[in-house]
Amino acid sequence: MAQQSPARRKPPGSQDDIDAWMRRRNDHVQGAGEAEAAGRKAWVTAIRTGEHLPAAHPSEVRALGRHALEALQTSRPIVRPMPIQEPNPAESMIPFVGPAWAFAADMQNRRYRHAAVDAVGAAIDAPFANALVKGGRRIAEDTAFFRPKTKPWLDDASYAWRHVRDWMGEAKILEKGQHGHHALIPQNGWGKRVPNAIKNQPLNIKGMPDPVTHGRLHHRMGNLPRFNAPQRYLHGTPGWWKAAHASAAGHAATAAMVHRKRSR
Amino acid sequence: MMLPPFHFPVLSIRCSVVPGAVPGEEHIDHFKNYWDLTHCRARDLENHALVGMLLFDSAGRCWRIESVQDLGIDATFWGWLFRMIGADSLLHRISCEFVEKGPVPLEALRERVCAAIAGNPDQWRDDEAIAGEDGPPQDEWEMLAALQDKVRQAQSVPQIITVLFDEGAA
Numbered sequence: 001m002a003q004q005s006p007a008r009r010k011p012p013g014s015q016d017d018i019d020a021w022m023r024r025r026n027d028h029v030q031g032a033g034e035a036e037a038a039g040r041k042a043w044v045t046a047i048r049t050g051e052h053l054p055a056a057h058p059s060e061v062r063a064l065g066r067h068a069l070e071a072l073q074t075s076r077p078i079v080r081p082m083p084i085q086e087p088n089p090a091e092s093m094i095p096f097v098g099p100a101w102a103f104a105a106d107m108q109n110r111r112y113r114h115a116a117v118d119a120v121g122a123a124i125d126a127p128f129a130n131a132l133v134k135g136g137r138r139i140a141e142d143t144a145f146f147r148p149k150t151k152p153w154l155d156d157a158s159y160a161w162r163h164v165r166d167w168m169g170e171a172k173i174l175e176k177g178q179h180g181h182h183a184l185i186p187q188n189g190w191g192k193r194v195p196n197a198i199k200n201q202p203l204n205i206k207g208m209p210d211p212v213t214h215g216r217l218h219h220r221m222g223n224l225p226r227f228n229a230p231q232r233y234l235h236g237t238p239g240w241w242k243a244a245h246a247s248a249a250g251h252a253a254t255a256a257m258v259h260r261k262r263s264r
Numbered sequence: 265m266m267l268p269p270f271h272f273p274v275l276s277i278r279c280s281v282v283p284g285a286v287p288g289e290e291h292i293d294h295f296k297n298y299w300d301l302t303h304c305r306a307r308d309l310e311n312h313a314l315v316g317m318l319l320f321d322s323a324g325r326c327w328r329i330e331s332v333q334d335l336g337i338d339a340t341f342w343g344w345l346f347r348m349i350g351a352d353s354l355l356h357r358i359s360c361e362f363v364e365k366g367p368v369p370l371e372a373l374r375e376r377v378c379a380a381i382a383g384n385p386d387q388w389r390d391d392e393a394i395a396g397e398d399g400p401p402q403d404e405w406e407m408l409a410a411l412q413d414k415v416r417q418a419q420s421v422p423q424i425i426t427v428l429f430d431e432g433a434a
Binding site for chain 1 (some may be wrong): 281282283284285291300303304305306307311354355386387388389390391392394395396397398400401428429430
């Protein structure tokens with residue numbers, strides 16, 4: 001009688017291992033459920049949006065979902081930058097920051113023509129922003145305003161030009177021998193009705209490159225004629241004043257553009 | 265702190281501390297009372313502007329400041345806040361050591377002041393008058409000479425101060 005051979009057990013991990021087979025089957029069933037759910041979701045979304053799907057029949061939704069899940073697992077998360085809101089009218093008036101902000105917003109929204117205008121506005125604004133920074137630095141250094149040692153608000157004689165010119169030299173606003181021109185409020189003429197405490201301040205004083213240039217603001221000097229109005233504006237007004245004018249013009253242009261944009 | 269018995273106003277002459285100043289370039293100022301003499305700006309302390317200053321009082325006596333001691337910022341909290349927001353510069357209380365130099369004749373003082381004016385025209389120049397803002401342009405040196413003439417005609421220290429600063433106790 002032939003001897004009955006004992007039942008041979010398969011090594012673990014082989015195809016015939018019942019536990020591994022059950023585990024694979026459970027994973028397959030669960031994955032199929034997830035794939036079918038994802039496929040159905042994509043199918044319903046496509047019906048709403050009219051998106052084209054590579055599934056012609058409802059029976060293909062499981063394959064479709066499996067593809068969608070695989071794509072989801074392999075794709076990297078998309079990091080989107082925070083959208084830049086357009087500045088409101090008040091924000092757009094901030095020197096340099098306003099136009100630069102509008103430039104960034106327009107670039108993000110691919111409105112390149114508007115962005116170019118904003119860039120020009122920011123460039124025009126830069127000198128005024130620089131003047132503001134310089135003014136802040138002078139305030140910190142206590143050289144922005146002349147203030148006499150005693151009775152500052154009562155004694156206008158304490159603000160006489162002799163005191164102020166001397167102080168401006170010590171504060172390094174005017175160099176030794178340099179003429180200071182009363183730019184916006186004259187020292188004489190109608191400026192005589194303005195208190196010294198207002199007109200004899202660094203904001204109103206423009207350092208002259210030489211006495212001849214100072215003289216030509218008021219008279220002809222020898223063979224050199226008196227400056228005409230644009231030349232007087234160029235040579236006889238402080239840098240911050242010209243920068244403020246340029247900034248105002250830039251902001252007016254930007255405001256007009258924004259108005260046109262909103263009225264469309 | 266004992267202060268000399270000054271007769272105010274007091275005329276002062278010190279070396280100029282303007283950047284680029286040459287030796288011998290002098291700055292003229294005046295003090296109206298003891299408070300003025302015991303307070304100064306932080307910049308004056310940094311520049312040691314007061315050391316070596318000559319003081320000429322209204323009685324014709326002269327002192328020299330030998331040393332200056334900083335006694336700190338002179339302000340209450342509210343005073344400090346008020347000054348910081350723009351009413352005035354922060355002032356320091358100071359204690360000076362004065363050395364009496366003896367009486368100075370008025371004639372000598374007038375010439376000393378005239379020499380100081382000539383040595384530091386920046387302090388006395390009226391830029392707009394020279395440029396002709398209000399009338400024909402004036403000559404800088406003629407204006408300085410006119411100022412020196414007025415100083416030479418002054419009969420007292422307060423009058424000199426009035427001529428120089430258009431104020432004082434004359």
